[in-house]
Amino acid sequence: MERGQIHLDGPFDLRLTLESGQSYLWWREDGATYGSTDADTWYRTTTRATGEPAPVRVRQDGDTLTWESTVDAAAVLRRRLGLEDDLTAIRAATPDDDLVEEAFDDHWGMRIVRDPPFGGLISFICSAQMRVARIHGMQQRLRETFGTPVTFDGETYHAYPTPEQLADASETELRDLSLGYRAPYVRDTAEMVAGGTRPEEVRGQSYEDARETLTRYVGVGQKVADCVLLFSLEYLQAIPLDTWIQQTIEEYYPDCDRGRYAETSSALRERLGGEYAGYAQTYIFYHLRTGGE
DNA sequence: TACCAGGAACGGG
DNA sequence: CCCGTTCATGGT
Numbered sequence: 394m395e396r397g398q399i400h401l402d403g404p405f406d407l408r409l410t411l412e413s414g415q416s417y418l419w420w421r422e423d424g425a426t427y428g429s430t431d432a433d434t435w436y437r438t439t440t441r442a443t444g445e446p447a448p449v450r451v452r453q454d455g456d457t458l459t460w461e462s463t464v465d466a467a468a469v470l471r472r473r474l475g476l477e478d479d480l481t482a483i484r485a486a487t488p489d490d491d492l493v494e495e496a497f498d499d500h501w502g503m504r505i506v507r508d509p510p511f512g513g514l515i516s517f518i519c520s521a522q523m524r525v526a527r528i529h530g531m532q533q534r535l536r537e538t539f540g541t542p543v544t545f546d547g548e549t550y551h552a553y554p555t556p557e558q559l560a561d562a563s564e565t566e567l568r569d570l571s572l573g574y575r576a577p578y579v580r581d582t583a584e585m586v587a588g589g590t591r592p593e594e595v596r597g598q599s600y601e602d603a604r605e606t607l608t609r610y611v612g613v614g615q616k617v618a619d620c621v622l623l624f625s626l627e628y629l630q631a632i633p634l635d636t637w638i639q640q641t642i643e644e645y646y647p648d649c650d651r652g653r654y655a656e657t658s659s660a661l662r663e664r665l666g667g668e669y670a671g672y673a674q675t676y677i678f679y680h681l682r683t684g685g686e
Numbered sequence: 687t688a689c690c691a692g693g694a695a696c697g698g699g
Numbered sequence: 700c701c702c703g704t705t706c707a708t709g710g711t
Contacts, residue, residue, distance in 0.1 A: 414692065521693040527709075528692085573707030578694080614694050635692035653701095678692075 394546070397467050399458040404480050406502030407453040411436055413679040414525045415624050416506040417516040417532040418553055422450065427529040439543065439552040441509070442469045446552030448545035463545065475504030478629075478672075487666045492645050493673050496680035503679065505672060506624050510592040512553040513625030518578050518612040520620070527571075534570040535559070559583035578612025585610060592621060600628050601655070615654045623671040632662050632674045637681050 411419045412427060421427065422435035435450040443464045451460040451470060458474075460466050471477055484497055508516070512532075519531045532553070539558045540551035554562075560583040567576035586592065592610075595603035600622065607618035616635055622628035632638070634654055642650050642661060649660040665673040 517692085518694095520691095522691050522706090523693090523708085524691050524710080568707080571708060574694090574705090575707080608694095612694065616693060620692075633692070637692065682692085 394461060395463065395465055396459070396461045397465070399460070399467060399470065399476070401453075401456040401458060401476070403476075404502040405453075405458075405474075405476065405504060406500070407436065407451070407458065407474070409500055409503035409679070410474055410506060413500070413503055413675070414682065415675065416508050416513075417519075417529045418508050418512045420529075420533060427526050437550060438473075439540075439550055440464075440466065440469045440473075441552070446541050446543055448543050448550035450545075461546070463543075473507050475506060478504060480504065480672075483669045483672050486669060487673050488664070490665075490673075492641075492677060492680075493665070496673075496676035496685065499685055500676055500679055500683075503676065505629060505675060507627060508625045509553065510621065510625045511556055511586055513621050514582065514586070514592050514607075514610065514613070515559065515579055517617045517620040517624075518582060518610075519572060519575050520617070521575060521612070531570060531572055538566070538570060554583075556583050556586035560587040575612060581611040582613070593626065595622075596626060600630055603628065604631070615658075619658070623675070629669050629671045630662060630667060631671045632658050632665070634658055634661075635678070637678055638674060641677060641681060 419436050419438045422437055435452045437450045439446045439448055447462055447464045449460060449462040449466045451458055460470055487493060516528065516532050520528045536551040536553055539554035539562055542549050542551050559579060562580060564576045564580055567579055572579060592607060595606045598606060603622055604615060604618045607613055607621055608615060616633050619631045619633035623631040623633060634657060642657065646661060646664055649657060649664055651657045651660055662670040
């Protein structure tokens with residue numbers, strides 16, 4: 394077993410980062426409901442960054458992250474948890490705005506995650522008209538049903554299914570996991586990816602071109618595409634316009650409502666500072682979702 | 687019971 | 700292009 398520590402020299406909160414509705418590819422070792430406020434646990438996931446799926450677990454104690462794995466996971470964790478982002482500089486570059494400042498203050502340390510692209514794509518296809526805890530439950534069932542098991546410290550971690558593993562699933566099998574009408578979307582998109590059309594290929598395209606390209610996947614509209622760009626592909630300017638944010642626009646930024654998704658998104662992006670607008674959006678989303686105003 | 691959840695596909699205008 | 704409707708499922 395390999396074990397290491399990462400010294401945090403900037404604001405970071407592991408629980409907020411992993412349980413704020415950005416990623417559905419981690420799970421708590423204590424089994425507590427996803428979205429719990431108790432952070433005293435290990436968070437588990439797997440990574441294929443070094444080849445075959447490797448289990449990883451990590452926990453936070455103050456300004457120290459401790460991780461354990463079968464591989465050296467330090468670099469992977471830095472990337473996947475957004476530790477390379479200069480959060481203080483990003484906040485400083487975000488225009489002054491009462492709602493944004495309040496959200497930053499209340500949830501300071503939350504980072505934008507970098508999920509593996511395929512898992513990010515499938516999990517956000519599953520997110521359509523669904524609550525956070527249920528989206529997380531779906532991903533857990535997908536892992537345990539179709540993912541490759543690896544044992545670590547006497548326990549089994551199931552890797553997120555590969556495109557091939559999900560493409561081989563039947564729609565009925567997926568419906569049995571309570572995916573509902575999303576089942577054929579997941580299966581068909583997995584087949585497209587297994588066939589060679591990979592989401593990470595959009596890297597290098599302009600933000601709006603990349604969003605348009607991603608909507609070619611079945612079950613991916615502009616909102617889900619924005620989630621994949623923001624939480625998997627490092628387009629930090631992406632602003633997913635979900636029902637919460639649309640409600641926020643009506644209430645706080647009515648002049649940004651241009652009637653159509655692309656135009657409204659663009660207007661709000663400018664209002665939130667452009668390059669890192671996705672950070673401000675993610676703080677606002679979580680702030681409102683947890684009862685802030 | 688009826689309504690809703692981090693929407694998207696589909697069909698008609 | 701735009702708009703309304705439909706699509707499973709489980710919680711409240």
